Amino acid sequence: MLDWESIFATRSSRMKASEIRELLKLLDRPDIISFAGGIPDPALFPAEEFKAAYAGIFGGPTVSAALQYSVSEGYLPLRQWLVGQMAEIGIACEAENILITSGSQQALDYLGKLFLSPNDTALVTWPTYLGALQAFNAYEPTYDQLTTAGNRTPASYRQAATDAGGRVKFAYLSADFSNPTGETVGLEDRNRLIDLADELDIAIIEDGAYQSLRYDGQPVPPILSLEIARKGSIDETRTIYCGSFSKTLAPGLRVGFVVGATPVIRKLVLMKQAADLHSSTINQMAICDVAEKGFDAQVSKIASVYSQRRDSMLTALSTHMPDGTTWTKPEGGMFVWVTLPTGMDGTALLAKSLETAKVAFVPGRAFFADGSGANTLRLSFSCANDAMIEEGISRLGRLVRSEMVALAA
Incomplete structure (x- = not known):
């Protein structure tokens, strides 16, 4: 077979699959609560x-x-x-x-x-x-x-x-x-x-x-x-x-x-x-x-919905995340950034979460040009209603707590 790699431009080796685009496939799984895709809620499209x-x-x-x-x-x-x-x-x-x-x-x-x-x-x-x-x-x-x-x-x-x-x-x-x-x-x-x-x-x-x-x-x-x-x-x-x-x-x-x-x-x-x-x-x-x-009316409509979802996620994080876990408190947008206790790995946590907690998120390492940030993750609240947020963060909090116990053992 033709060795395509030998004739591709050298720049092609820098092209990597997006972890986020791959995770978006999980949106079709009814058993997964997804905080992964930073995408708008289609119910709010005009x-x-x-x-x-x-x-x-x-x-x-x-x-x-x-x-x-x-x-x-x-x-x-x-x-x-x-x-x-x-x-x-x-x-x-x-x-x-x-x-x-x-x-x-x-x-x-x-x-x-x-x-x-x-x-x-x-x-x-x-x-x-x-x-x-x-x-x-x-x-x-x-x-x-x-x-x-x-x-x-x-x-x-x-x-x-x-x-x-x-x-x-x-x-x-x-x-x-x-x-x-x-x-x-x-x-x-x-x-x-x-x-x-x-x-x-x-x-x-x-x-x-x-x-x-x-x-x-x-x-x-x-x-x-x-x-x-x-x-x-x-x-x-x-x-x-x-x-x-x-x-x-x-x-x-x-x-x-x-x-x-x-x-x-x-x-x-x-x-x-x-x-x-x-x-x-x-x-x-x-x-x-x-x-x-x-335009202004549309922005006002989505801001009203997203701000409520942001508030629900921040409340759920405060309720369910163990000590040693921190997160941002955004004034807008679609995302909350979570920093896990030192020693935890977001990628490993995602694998366990998909298997047991049935919650999806994006491991933080993908967002660092130097590959650092292992103990971080991104949560998106734009496409999750209040009930999904409460249940999903509750599950994730339990998983993080169990991983902390395992690390301390």
Whole structure:
């Protein structure tokens, strides 16, 4: 047989299966309570609104344009609507500063391709979004730990990158209710990151996938907003903001976007042209229609449901988890991050949990670029009702407690 491995590009060895995508298969097992998939609850999708939007497209004068090739930048009315949305969070921009992508995951892939040469360094948080690591891995980077608390000097980052055979190219982070931890980066740390990026002369990739999903607490301005306020114009900034409609309207339509300085957007448009010409026009038109008519109402609806589920999960963790186990208390998003007692392993715990407790979650190690974080795990509350959360966390708490006893024996 043909030895495919011998003719694959070297970058293919960096492509690994997503533990999360594999765990999503468990959603079809009725005996499993799953806190694994960080996916929206389909019961909350605005299905009737999309039905009306598509009917309007097919029954109106724009149907030919909806089914035809289109510009790579994206559907202009959608980009213009996004200009207004960005202005509401302090990001002053024009349609020319926005590219529509096939989900924000495609944006991360393009940005990895744009910035990373082999052995260049990407600064990422420990832990970070697994999908970002998968997107960047193909471009053969080195990873270094991004600490927004200011306990690393620019010189130390620069020297580590030089020792690895490249240079630092960007810092990537999810600043609001991050996947996987649910934590939010504070205002001081956001400003400190801009200072670091200026000193290193690198880009900042701000993943805003969960930015709309705030349930309580005070909003923090996006990093791009803060930088525009400092420098006067988006075209003077180094922050690139990635957003998505997947968590608010419908993930299956695969509509995301990138907001950034004009030179960056122009390069990304060239990548879009070479990769898939443009994102689905009809899906962009439908997203635009639904967003224009009721985006805020949709966000309010899902925030009301998810905030209740978050509260239920935090209460259940407090009730059922043994001493020595800690967890984050997110102000929004879809995730709670659990740190198990030292010596426990999330991957081993998952194997036992699926066999005995019948509860699924994501082991934390997958989110660490260096493979650390063995005693951590991610729980998602977005698709579990209160009864499932109470029962599932109760089972998981009993399992953790039994594992602690076994470790102490």
